[in-house]
Amino acid sequence: MRTAAVAGWPTFETPEDVERIEAVPLADRDLPATTYQVVRRAAVQWPERVAVSVMPDAARWREAVSLTYGELLDGVDRVANALVRRGVTPTTPVAIVAPNCLQLVPAMLGVQAAGVAVPLNGGLSAEHLATLLERAGVRHAVVASPDLDGGIWDKLSGLAAAGHLDHLFLLDPTDDTRSTVATLEGVDGVAVEYLADAAAAEQPGHDDPHTAEDIAAVFHTGGTTGIPKLAAHTHANQVIDAWLIAADSTADTSGEPATMLGALPLFHVNALHVTMLAPMLKGQRVVWAGPLGYRDPALYGEIWKLVEHYSVATMSAVPTVYAVLAGCPVDADISSLRFAVVGASALPPAVRSAFEDRTGVPLLEGYGLTEGTCASARSFVTDPRPGSVGKRLPYQQLRVVDVAPDGSWTDVPAGGVGTLLIGGPTVFAGYVTGRGDDGFVLDHLGKVRDGWLDTGDLARIDDGFLYLTGRAKDLIIRGGHNIDPAAIEDALRAHPAVADAAAVGRPDPRAGEVPVAYVTVVADMQTSAVDLEEFVAASSLEPAARPKSVTIIDALPVTDVGKPYKLALRADAARRAIEDALADVAGVADVVGLVADGSVRVVVTVGADADVDAVGARLDEFALASEVVVP
Template identity: 50%
Template structure:
């Protein structure tokens, strides 16, 4: 056993040794509440989290111990119970990172179901998520934490169906000096500190029976910046087993720290940097409410590492790309485990970060439907091209899925197919709404006991190798093109700092590859980059038809390249050019995503019918109606 009481995991032999002991025979916490209770009993006065309100003063932080976090969770759980939250009720959480957001998330899981939501979503998508979850209570940033978000949700609460709006305060803020909150007819608005009666002693237990392992713990939405987001349901067993599994891969242990800069609406933030440290007694460092989305963080990041001496950090590739460009001006020798996931890691980012810091990025692989991670690169065991070794008690295989009979046929080791996963961390399913009834169904994604990931790859010696996403494949006349082939070549050009390749609609081939780049130098043209791509991409079909230079590649809130926006941009430009060539320049084209398809909305003068006729033949839905307005606008 390791010093933390965990079985060692250094390679495939250890993996098999761990799995010889049935998971049911291990003394594990099987709910997130029990996970916190055990941590508070073992390390009551040790810090579990350090919250830095402002990156301009990185030395200043608010310290929360495991014991204090459990007390706060009890207090918030009682407060939520007074506003009607029970085991089957969802609580929407939508705010920048802060100590009370984490405590409220854990409290919601303890007596009901937590439903974290990305604050960047428009109200139309938030309304869809809330309708699915059935939530009537929304915990968000008060005006002192994020005035714009507070105002937006205050004005939009009626359209969202929210009855109670609870305001969070910034870490270290004295709520007793805060002004009274604005009111709206039919909406109860109050501060969390007032709701929990902060001056009274914290309750010693939950107001209801503790959750059971197979109770629902959380609803996490996937996507949603364009198109309709899906909402994935996690059980307590899913999250608790995942937290334990992650600790085996070599993160921080008691007395050590991990930097936690991803937003808490993302599974990586909650599982990797909040719940997993509870297994070992490690602490999380939360740098500013915006975390890695705060541009000011990067100029002080290395000084933060020197000051807090973290052993680990968890981030997405774009974060490491930005850090690689910041000179290391501090002692970062404590940092041993920089974990990267949530998006494929370009070789150029891997090399740049290693050259800048001397550290090897440890890549992992997972998805929300798998509760976070299915593989991790173990320290000292990095293999180029691999996203790490599968985690214990999860089976990962490349497979062929027979759509006619719903059977999954695993492929031999080393053969590429769709990656599928089985095991205790496979989610309960997606939320569905039948009239007034909410249900959870996995029928469209769990086939024959296997979770379909939509990712292509192969498994060899228990290590996972990714080969792109099925939906990201550019299919040119039946020829499958992995966009990574194009992106890797463009990223090798010294003037290119970011690249993304997508498919653009084409009449004869279905779609053709196009690329978008952001530049680190301005003395290069798109034509020169086209020549570079033609020279270095050996596969003629994969050579991009166009390369467009952008100020920056659009990203999701956690830093993933957001390809739906680029597909829409490429399609819009191409269709607009075709209409202009045919003498129609008074019709506007607005392209959106609906159920996985591109939809072109045409608006303008009386030539709408003619324009629609011209654009027939593309694999795009053409509509001439105007778009619906968002709720609250």
Template identity: 55%
Template sequence: MTVSTEDLLWPACADPADLTSIESVPMADRGLPETTYALLTRAAALWPDRTAITVLPEAARWREPVRRTYAELLADVHRYANLLHRLGVRRGDAVALMSPNCAELVPATLAAQLAGIAAPLNGSLSPQHLTELLARSGARILITAGPELAPSTWDTARRLPVDTLLVLRPTDAEDTPELPDGARFLDDLAAGEDPTEFAGKPPTSTDLAGLFHTGGTTGAPKLAAHTHTNEVADAWMLAANPLLDADSVLFAALPLFHVNALVVTLLSPLFNGQQVLWAGPLGYRDPGLIGTFWKIVEHYSVTAMSAVPTVYAVLTHLPVDADITGLRYAMVGASPLPEAVRDGFQAHTGVTLVEGYGLTEATCATARSFPDAPRPGAVGQRLPYQQVKAVRVHEDGTWQDLPAGEVGVLVISGPTVFPGYVTGRDDHGHTLDGLGTLTEGWLNTGDLARVDEDGFIHLAGRAKDLIIRGGHNIDPAMVEDAMLSHPAVTAASAVGKPDEHAGEVPVAYVTLRPGAAVTEDELCQWANDQVTERAAAPKAVWVLDALPVTDVGKPYKLALRADATRRALAEALNGASVDTVIEDGSITAMVTVAGEVDRHGAESVLSRYALRSTVRVRP
């Protein structure tokens, strides 16, 4: 019996038990498209008249979308890629993109991967970080938001060291002003280019497709390289999901400089010819979107969505004022999902939250959950052809594999593991280095986890985020889950506060619902009543207007640890002036005292803490 290419492309993947049979066929025999361009051309050939993307100009105009069919999307990609080729972009050249989501950014991103290498940038990064990322990537062309689309991004773009600015208009813009400084609108410049084919040499599977910055909490963010194989393989692993068929509509509101937006809501839908509904430029940060979200879900028959836990926490408190029975699949990732958020959202909406796990260095997704086969406490089963295990990392850097069920550092191998970070360029293109994260093809995630015999991953916190109290390891999630079970708390983050006796003790930072009348002492007592492990009960709870996040939108616990350090030392030093500085991932306490006597006393107190510090006498 002959097995068709399409049959090989779509194995049964509805149950955790299917993993073994899927991997009995080598991935190379599955017939995946070699590149993101080949993936797009396949979709346009199979479904030329089907709607590929529907883009909202902004939340207030959610009934006035711009649509592109698959044939039209491919034509736009050809025009943009041919323009880039004419401007000198070749296979090893990076094209930077810095813009909030809009109708032109989707084809521009795919065009950059066709003509060269896409290097998306977060416009909220500091100009110094952006300049360094541009230098690492070597990008001389920047596709950027214009003054009407994102004024602050445009102001930043004009000061960056690039040769050419190609400017994006707002979605469905009618009148746009003339651009200064010789910049030109991308769509205008590309209008005369051939929409039927690419004039250059298409990429191959091993060529670099994208350069994505990651981190950004200390120093410049690192630039992680993705090959076309990385991106296509990960997108296919997610597309092999029987919960979503060709008629499914996916909602996308995460920014395209984030790998989740690229892989989950741009590339993966291309496999099945699905429609993606893109929110306006502010995405989930648009108050108008949240206020009309359920009506949008009903109007566009949204089937699936992808967001981070904080979005679902907000939606849990949003009255469901529309028919959302068509919403079958709500994906969540990027940071751990608190139990209180999961239970609250599901009870409020009737929609199951499907948790996943991934990181930029493994392209995007490494594990996904099964709504009909829940595994409590797990973030999901490893995706096909990705191998995962827990290891013990010894002081000399060597690894020891741990048996199933034992907690260790999670490591990953397989076709989605990146080739390294960009560290420079030479005559052969970008130079890459794992910078300590890669060992014989295995990626050290820095996460603590146990992997059960079925390949489900149970996270136990970030290795560097563990709170170590007197030698006892405390998972911050234990404290955070307790805080989030309080009806007034909307977000929570637990960190260690320096302690001269225990090394550190747990404390928590929270945000509250508007108008909530609860004190910090009451919240602390609540947590102490809820936390089952006595050592994990927080010593203090502090309320903030917002919890800090990194430049790529992930929780930034280092800033909270710095604040907890400042509070602890100010108390121990009886009101001395204490500040903290974050450098190279470490916290340094800066103490200012009135005189030499106070200096010696402060140094004596600081010696009781395992932290870096400096003491100076006030002038």
């Protein structure tokens, strides 16, 4: 017999709370069915509370423009109704390509209320964007106006002129400046209008056409390793994961609702779930740090002042952000900041120590991925576990398995390392591989089996806590021996001068590949590659894992959302390997390591009098895509 729905929030502050929360079935938790119902419920409960405050840019953080929950719902209704009037149905994909701004918040939610949101990174190449638009069947797009982001406007207007889009809805800057009216003159069949103008002509009130199992949004994964995949999320995926994030009561304070700082781009799942939907479920306020967010250098000189001004209780960012913040003098009262959340990549111990020592604010790690909607594990202020990304969120399940050559899975005993699997209500609906008459064509492409998502991450689980040890695809295979790069990276991070480290495989004609490492150095500290090589050689690393070289660089490469980008390092390692192999061959002018469609390629340029056969013979010794160019 079904029990009555349970309203209100459970206590979620300790690891033991996970099982207590699960004592109530998820179906009895009284969750909204769709993201639109999240907004409507918030507007009914807290119409006068501030939902969002958006800065025009980091330098003008005192000039943030705000919307109450009542005003936000009004905006969402009008956007949704304008889209419906222009032919958008519950299965119509609408691309969203714009930096964070005030109008983007009701636009994102309004698109999900009318159709399906397809947020895309405006930094992708026009070719990649065109492929993703075609794959998802997108003909409508909400895009940055020239006043908001001229680069995005040029790219998307060009795609529209080339026949990839039929309708462009433009977003204005947060300060509502509109210096010119953008058009596509001389281009037949493309409508261009400002979304604010279209929405202003509509009335509030919207009939939600979606169910919990309908697709709410499609997010691209990665974006720097060839054409990204498009992962589809249902409304249930998004609402449930946002509710699990919001259930964390650590940031709750008596009286006024907590305020969160949002500065990641809304084309990323963390921004949508952690700093948009989750706060709305509790009637909290999010302060958005302008269109560039954490990529705005001006933010770092002002961040502690704005934390004090807005009484920010928590924030979410990536390790590279906290590494910078650790060097920012605390020039304001930040006692409101109860904790800060970090994810997307491993948190170097040196970064944790430096940030916490500087601010006194605990850093809590979390774990998730786009195919799991967003978050699947979180840490606790009350029970810190160094090196762990936390315990699973309620109603989600974690397993660690060995993957056999035939693809079969065998569970690994507790504490053993294997491939991490996720099960539960946040596993995505599938990748969008095309579009048919009834909507998206979805395929899990082998990532999901019997409801379990293969994350591709290597991990172990001890006492219920999750410890990540690397990516399965990042394993360095030296003569058939698997080497976990995380062990090399941890050994190097133990050096007091090392801020962060990344280990990759360097192509080798005999062993297939050998480990090499790249490091960044703590500011104002001195070390050398030789010193680091000697340091790691004296560590407890097994001999096969000791890196053949250590290279000091200014910064480890990352994606737009702060995830490590090891392909760039592999390309550099491959370049160095080929340069060494060709050192005694005359006529070699240049060696370049490239990343193309998710793989590494080396291009060797030789002079007209070079022995091309000798160069080719050396290259053939490596299991590596390569090309010889004779100008």
